Amino acid sequence: MSAQLSQQKFVSTPQTEICPACGASSKQASPAWRFANARGETEWLRCNCCRSYFMDGSYSLESEVSHTIQMTWGDAEQGAQLNMFKQRMYKSILAQILKHTEPQGKSLLDVGCAYGGFMQAAASAGFDVNGFDIVPQAIDFVKSHGMTAECCGTMCDFTGAHKKYDVITVLDANIYWPDQATELANIYNRLADGGLLIMRVVDKSWLATVGAGLQKLSPERGRKVLRRAVNDHRFSMPIGSLLELLKKTRFNVVSASPKGALHSDDTSLMVKLSFGIGIALWQTMGVFLAPGAVVIAEKRS
Numbered sequence: 001m002s003a004q005l006s007q008q009k010f011v012s013t014p015q016t017e018i019c020p021a022c023g024a025s026s027k028q029a030s031p032a033w034r035f036a037n038a039r040g041e042t043e044w045l046r047c048n049c050c051r052s053y054f055m056d057g058s059y060s061l062e063s064e065v066s067h068t069i070q071m072t073w074g075d076a077e078q079g080a081q082l083n084m085f086k087q088r089m090y091k092s093i094l095a096q097i098l099k100h101t102e103p104q105g106k107s108l109l110d111v112g113c114a115y116g117g118f119m120q121a122a123a124s125a126g127f128d129v130n131g132f133d134i135v136p137q138a139i140d141f142v143k144s145h146g147m148t149a150e151c152c153g154t155m156c157d158f159t160g161a162h163k164k165y166d167v168i169t170v171l172d173a174n175i176y177w178p179d180q181a182t183e184l185a186n187i188y189n190r191l192a193d194g195g196l197l198i199m200r201v202v203d204k205s206w207l208a209t210v211g212a213g214l215q216k217l218s219p220e221r222g223r224k225v226l227r228r229a230v231n232d233h234r235f236s237m238p239i240g241s242l243l244e245l246l247k248k249t250r251f252n253v254v255s256a257s258p259k260g261a262l263h264s265d266d267t268s269l270m271v272k273l274s275f276g277i278g279i280a281l282w283q284t285m286g287v288f289l290a291p292g293a294v295v296i297a298e299k300r301s
């Protein structure tokens with residue numbers, strides 16, 4: 001009874017005003033589940049516009065920083081180790097960028113650069129690199145390795161060395177944004193004409209749907225699947241909806257595929273298998289059931 005009452009209260013007064021994935025009003029969202037993960041006990045909604053699941057929580061940059069520094073990718077020592085772990089993904093992203101542009105004389109901005117692993121790879125290839133992240137320790141680390149970076153939370157707050165960038169990368173970072181639609185519009189404005197946006201995105205919304213269904217039959221098992229599906233992210237967006245949003249933001253979507261999104265040769269066998277099956281299904285049937293994808297979009301000249 002009390003859970004029912006609390007859910008009714010929550011539906012009429014969601015804490016967040018918009019779906020962080022697409023920007024639609026959260027009044028149009030439906031309750032999805034409630035569970036505890038790395039962020040504590042949270043309510044989740046499903047957006048009726050973009051079919052994303054999202055956490056119903058207000059956003060504060062300060063609390064987001066406090067949360068992130070407790071996670072592997074926010075911690076100084078482990079964050080630097082992750083740079084080594086993700087080399088396979090960095091090389092693959094770089095190879096895809098190099099198919100579209102020559103690095104000499106080109107500027108590249110890494111949004112949510114963390115400890116600068118990808119910046120290092122892009123700088124070695126010849127790009128003039130910049131980055132920004134919300135974690136001050138990460139920015140200090142990047143600077144101590146001779147690269148330029150700023151500590152800030154949004155594209156709007158980033159001042160940067162260049163007015164416009166030839167390439168902007170967002171690798172595993174969009175899922176922490178409180179307002180993706182605005183952020184993508186600001187990225188679009190900061191790209192040079194003909195510039196490229198490359199995103200490494202997580203899409204386990206299909207697994208979240210499985211977890212939400214399972215929770216009704218076996219609450220604990222359902223919650224386990226949900227924790228695996230959303231980790232500590234703020235939203236879980238189907239790849240098709242992200243591509244729609246990019247088109248709405250005036251981007252030309254060049255490609256989207258789970259190919260090249262695998263983080264490491266040392267990734268667990270289960271995740272490797274999931275990518276293998278996901279790539280095969282995407283290429284043969286256009287069905288997305290992989291854990292992540294690489295999306296390349298272009299700002300038309």
Ligand SMILES: [Zn+2]
Nearest residue numbers: 019022047050
């Ligand atoms: Zn939405």
